[in-house]
Amino acid sequence: MRYITILGATGSIGASTLEVIKLHPDRYKVFAVTAYNQMDRLEQCCLAYNPTIAVVSTPQQARALSNILKSAGLDTEVLYGEEGLIAAASDSQADTVMAAIVGAAGLKPTLAAAKAGKRVLLANKEALVMSGKIFMDAVNSNQAKLLPIDSEHNAVFQSLPAHFDRASPLGVRRILLTASGGPFLNHSEDMLAEVTPDAAVRHPNWVMGRKISVDSASLMNKGLEVIEAHWLFGVPANKIEVIVHPQSIIHSLVEYIDGSVIAELGNPDMRVPIAHALGYPERLTSGADFLDLIRHGKLTFTSPDPNRFPCLNLAYAALNAGGSAPTALNAANEIAVAAFLENRLSFTSIPLLIEDVLDMVSCPEVSTIEEIIEVDAAARHAAMMFIDRATVH
């Protein structure tokens, strides 16, 4: 039996993880679940899975949930705040941690899971983008096992040889990450300036949380994924390419020096990579529909347009700049996306804000999490100033 902590259990990835676990009650037990503010969902989740630990954000929420669960006859311990998240992520009774909190809030708990030597199922790409080398060092020096949940990275992982060594990725010529292109793939620059948050979160192929949906629309999601691929697979930026593939059937590809290209295909359904990582190296049923290639008929590919979607190149630039530039990029993007979702910033201002922040904030080499958090805070501050200026004019 494997015992699993789900960080971000009430989100889109959290829900898909619970669906896969539900298919295999003989193999998996939910040890801990965490949520930020959807208390009803967390309560339902506790009633359905009877976890040992639940984590919420405030002491008030913790008291309320604890009372409800007690009166339902459960003895789930309810913790709160970042300390609660870290405790759940590193508890010795769990062997697997699904890291599915969105954004920088997931950094410390995800890192705690790596330091505790867990099997870490990584959906929270922002944590790795922010902390790159520090995170990979924590994984390696504590014998944690890092399994990618992001569909592209899970596809690359499946397309690499089983003995693949990220320290010397011999034989790999390029990694090709596919991008759906998002809901605005064919919008002109003028149309992009007018798009609304509601339109941005309506993704054509995937059902996801609001932040990653906006990132998919701006192609920043693919930019973060380039940085994520660099750290996961040890491949430099110039060997990671992005191809727009609107059907989202090929989830990514690895090209080898002999001309072979290996890819993973399937329906766009996150239960597939989740089941792969949960079961690895065994295969599990996921509940997803099987792929019908004849029904799809046609798979198409184009290059991303850097003029309409500048975020992708900003991410490449941050990766090439090195130091803590990816940390600042991620922080600026989080603030920009939140402001866009609140109608305080236009969609086309997202890359302008990020570029401005990267110009303003110093991004030195860093070796501790405290230094990462300093750069993150400086970038957030600069991003807020950009928004203030944009609102005044």
Ligand code: NAD
């Ligand atoms: P979501 O918004 O649906 O869920 C986010 C979860 O994080 C929720 O459980 C929420 O309660 C929790 N959370 C939010 N803010 C928090 C905070 N400050 N402190 C603690 N918990 C907090 O997001 P999602 O779509 O499930 O994405 C989760 C992560 O997985 C993201 O990093 C995303 O990039 C990545 N990812 C998602 C998908 C997808 O298909 N949804 C695919 C690939 C990668």
Ligand code: MG
């Ligand atoms: Mg992805």
